[in-house]
Amino acid sequence: MTDKITVEHLYKIFGPDPEEALALIREGLDKDEIFARTGNTVGVRDASFTVKEGEIFVIMGLSGSGKSTMVRMFNRLIEPSSGSITVDGRDITKLDEAGLRDLRRTTISMVFQSFALLPHIKVIDNVAFGLELAGMGREERRERALAALEQVGLAANAESYPDELSGGMQQRVGLARALAADPPILLMDEAFSALDPLIRSEMQDELIRLQEEKKRTIIFISHDLDEAMRIGDRIAIMQGGVVVQVGSPDEILKNPANEYVRSFFRGVDISKVLTAADIATKTQVTIIDKPEQGPRAALRLLGDFDREYGFVIGRGRRFAGVVSLASLEQARRDDAPLDAALMPETATVLPTAPLHELMGVVATSPHPVPVVDEQGRYRGVVSRTSLLQALDNLPAESAPVEADAVAPVAAAGE
Amino acid sequence: MQTLSFNPLYPFETLEIPFDDWVEVVFDWVANARPVFQAIRQPIDWVLEGITDLLLFLPPGLMIVLLALVAWQVVGGRLALGTALSLFFVGLIGAYEQSMVTLALVLTAVFFCTAIGVPLGILAARSDRFETGLRPVLDTMQTTPAFVYLVPIVVLFGIGNVPGVIVTIIFAVAPLIRLTNLGIRQVPKDVIEAANAFGASGRQLLFKVQLPLATKTIMAGVNQSLMLALSMVVIASMISVGGLGQMVLRGIGRLDMGLAVIGGVGIVVLAIVLDRMTQALASSERERGGRRFVERGPIGLVRGLTAGRSASAAAAATQRGG
Ligand SMILES: Nc1ncnc2c1ncn2[C@@H]1O[C@H](COP(=O)(O)OP(=O)(O)OP(=O)(O)O)[C@@H](O)[C@H]1O
Numbered sequence: 001m002t003d004k005i006t007v008e009h010l011y012k013i014f015g016p017d018p019e020e021a022l023a024l025i026r027e028g029l030d031k032d033e034i035f036a037r038t039g040n041t042v043g044v045r046d047a048s049f050t051v052k053e054g055e056i057f058v059i060m061g062l063s064g065s066g067k068s069t070m071v072r073m074f075n076r077l078i079e080p081s082s083g084s085i086t087v088d089g090r091d092i093t094k095l096d097e098a099g100l101r102d103l104r105r106t107t108i109s110m111v112f113q114s115f116a117l118l119p120h121i122k123v124i125d126n127v128a129f130g131l132e133l134a135g136m137g138r139e140e141r142r143e144r145a146l147a148a149l150e151q152v153g154l155a156a157n158a159e160s161y162p163d164e165l166s167g168g169m170q171q172r173v174g175l176a177r178a179l180a181a182d183p184p185i186l187l188m189d190e191a192f193s194a195l196d197p198l199i200r201s202e203m204q205d206e207l208i209r210l211q212e213e214k215k216r217t218i219i220f221i222s223h224d225l226d227e228a229m230r231i232g233d234r235i236a237i238m239q240g241g242v243v244v245q246v247g248s249p250d251e252i253l254k255n256p257a258n259e260y261v262r263s264f265f266r267g268v269d270i271s272k273v274l275t276a277a278d279i280a281t282k283t284q285v286t287i288i289d290k291p292e293q294g295p296r297a298a299l300r301l302l303g304d305f306d307r308e309y310g311f312v313i314g315r316g317r318r319f320a321g322v323v324s325l326a327s328l329e330q331a332r333r334d335d336a337p338l339d340a341a342l343m344p345e346t347a348t349v350l351p352t353a354p355l356h357e358l359m360g361v362v363a364t365s366p367h368p369v370p371v372v373d374e375q376g377r378y379r380g381v382v383s384r385t386s387l388l389q390a391l392d393n394l395p396a397e398s399a400p401v402e403a404d405a406v407a408p409v410a411a412a413g414e
Numbered sequence: 415m416q417t418l419s420f421n422p423l424y425p426f427e428t429l430e431i432p433f434d435d436w437v438e439v440v441f442d443w444v445a446n447a448r449p450v451f452q453a454i455r456q457p458i459d460w461v462l463e464g465i466t467d468l469l470l471f472l473p474p475g476l477m478i479v480l481l482a483l484v485a486w487q488v489v490g491g492r493l494a495l496g497t498a499l500s501l502f503f504v505g506l507i508g509a510y511e512q513s514m515v516t517l518a519l520v521l522t523a524v525f526f527c528t529a530i531g532v533p534l535g536i537l538a539a540r541s542d543r544f545e546t547g548l549r550p551v552l553d554t555m556q557t558t559p560a561f562v563y564l565v566p567i568v569v570l571f572g573i574g575n576v577p578g579v580i581v582t583i584i585f586a587v588a589p590l591i592r593l594t595n596l597g598i599r600q601v602p603k604d605v606i607e608a609a610n611a612f613g614a615s616g617r618q619l620l621f622k623v624q625l626p627l628a629t630k631t632i633m634a635g636v637n638q639s640l641m642l643a644l645s646m647v648v649i650a651s652m653i654s655v656g657g658l659g660q661m662v663l664r665g666i667g668r669l670d671m672g673l674a675v676i677g678g679v680g681i682v683v684l685a686i687v688l689d690r691m692t693q694a695l696a697s698s699e700r701e702r703g704g705r706r707f708v709e710r711g712p713i714g715l716v717r718g719l720t721a722g723r724s725a726s727a728a729a730a731a732t733q734r735g736g
């Protein structure tokens with residue numbers, strides 16, 4: 001993916017004398033000291049990162065950490081004190097008035113926490129507002145506004161006034177207004193924070209759906225970790241104006257940069273964040289299913305590794321089923337092929353299933369539950385132990401026996 | 415004759431500033447700029463003449479009907495009826511012509527108040543420094559008793575209806591400036607931010623966001639200006655402005671209760687009618703059931719009728735055809 005927005009050494013100082021504050025920053029003073037010494041507030045401090053085309057980039061941080069300041073510098077509602085912001089290869093901090101208006105009308109639009117709709121005009125005219133400012137004719141802009149309203153499922157309310165709609169609907173209008181000019185970049189400053197939890201997750205789904213229809217680059221501010229994990233492709237964490245970590249949710253979760261970041265994730269419900277694929281182990285005995293193969297080799301393999309169950313894999317790592325010592329023994333006595341030893345009705349789980357959905361299956365299954373993707377490929381197993389360890393937030397360790405359990409695959413394959 | 419020596423207990427027996435002399439000197443000097451003041455008179459004169467001619471041109475019977483129709487259009491049927499009856503009553507007690515003169519004076523004053531006050535209010539809302547500078551001027555205009563500036567106005571502009579309108583403007587414009595400023599400053603920050611974020615230019619921000627959202631407050635300012643202008647009518651008549659104020663003033667002068675009360679009733683009737691109308695103008699279309707201006711009242715009725723007639727004509731035509 002190409003870089004859409006590149007931020008380099010970006011600073012924002014609010015207050016009477018930004019130069020003085022910048023000098024103190026170079027001396028290494030922190031936000032509070034600088035405020036005490038000069039009365040200047042450090043909004044953003046030496047931020048450098050890139051946002052890739054088509055991703056949802058979430059900015060998180062405590063109140064006052066500079067999230068809104070950061071995102072408002074992207075469309076220069078707030079003027080940066082120093083540094084550069086490059087959008088599609090163009091440094092937007094150098095744009096003049098007209099260039100800036102053009103950028104705001106065509107390239108970057110914004111959704112606000114407080115909706116910020118115009119109360120005196122109808123929903124459709126609100127949605128068409130940006131197009132109107134750009135000088136588009138009434139018929140054409142209404143047509144496009146209606147199309148944008150359709151995208152968010154509000155076409156029926158086009159002729160209402162904003163205050164006749166619920167909060168969730170108003171924010172859909174806000175979203176439609178931002179989509180109307182079809183900009184490649186959307187800035188969303190806590191866009192869903194004012195909505196109640198149910199509507200909020202509905203809106204998140206809506207955003208993901210829109211993103212599937214057409215990839216936009218979305219910068220999404222949130223102070224809700226669940227939201228960030230749910231919709232974010234990558235997350236940037238801000239602390240006192242500094243971007244302390246940028247990475248995918250998993251990376252940050254597994255490898256927090258500092259105590260501040262860790263404390264953010266402390267309250268996380270791991271069972272909703274981690275998926276079966278994250279904790280699946282491949283340390284079980286796997287048996288390659290070949291047509292001429294009988295149950296004997298498999299029996300010996302299980303015996304060697306002191307295991308009760310084996311996982312049978314066909315061509316292309318296709319999962320075939322589970323065999324147990326007992327079923328293999330039965331097949332040997334009947335002189336039947338390996339297939340006959342497969343246990344009936346084996347439960348499997350998808351790699352994308354979150355942990356909390358696994359508990360029931362794992363608890364009732366006599367053996368570790370195989371993880372099988374949509375294409376039917378074997379991706380490992382989730383055992384009771386690994387699930388409990390993950391839920392307990394312990395690092396998953398593998399037992400010594402399982403350490404070289406891949407070997408039997410080769411052995412069985414011979 | 416003995417010269418007084420300075421006594422700190424009675425300082426003013428020896429010390430005195432000839433402030434009144436200074437003021438006169440200043441005014442003598444200012445009076446040299448007469449052409450400037452004559453130029454200021456001109457537009458006011460034109461507008462006032464125009465409105466007065468308009469109001470006195472139609473015979474009273476027709477004019478009352480017309481004003482009632484305007485009330486119907488702007489507000490509704492009930493005010494139309496009230497307007498017609500009360501103006502008829504004013505006519506019966508012999509004050510019709512004077513009330514038309516006063517109405518013209520007041521409308522002229524409010525016209526200029528709006529033309530001056532709204533732009534000044536916009537400037538004040540845009541610049542904190544301008545607002546800080548303007549505020550004491552407005553305070554002075556609102557608190558200085560009208561009698562005080564009556565004299566300089568007469569010196570500069572003479573007497574008669576036009577200086578009367580100028581006095582009225584000075585007295586009535588302040589609240590409109592204040593309320594315009596307030597209305598624009600009260601537009602929610604986030605809405606302004608949103609408009610900027612979608613690429614609004616300064617003009618677009620003003621005309622598409624700030625003024626529409628401040629309309630209610632600005633119209634409240636217009637309403638205040640109107641009421642203040644009406645309350646100036648009697649004082650203005652002291653510099654020989656005609657109309658209802660003149661009736662009241664003469665009534666007081668001659669201790670003629672009847673005449674004074676007739677003038678007073680006329681003023682009150684005008685006040686009520688104008689107050690209702692400007693208040694109605696302040697409320698949005700939406701608050702009045704969503705029907706557009708041209709779809710309501712007499713205009714709506716006429717439009718409906720003509721549309722209906724052409725529709726039925728068309729229907730008749732097709733019937734004949736078929
Ligand atoms: N216009 C301003 N003038 C002075 N200081 C400001 C201004 N705007 C923001 N700040 C300061 O900059 C810092 C960052 O503010 P910002 O609004 O970006 O925080 P935030 O992360 O968005 O917080 P929240 O979660 O509360 O929205 C704060 O210390 C704030 O006080």
Ligand SMILES: [Mg+2]
Nearest residue numbers: 067068069189
């Ligand atoms: Mg914020």
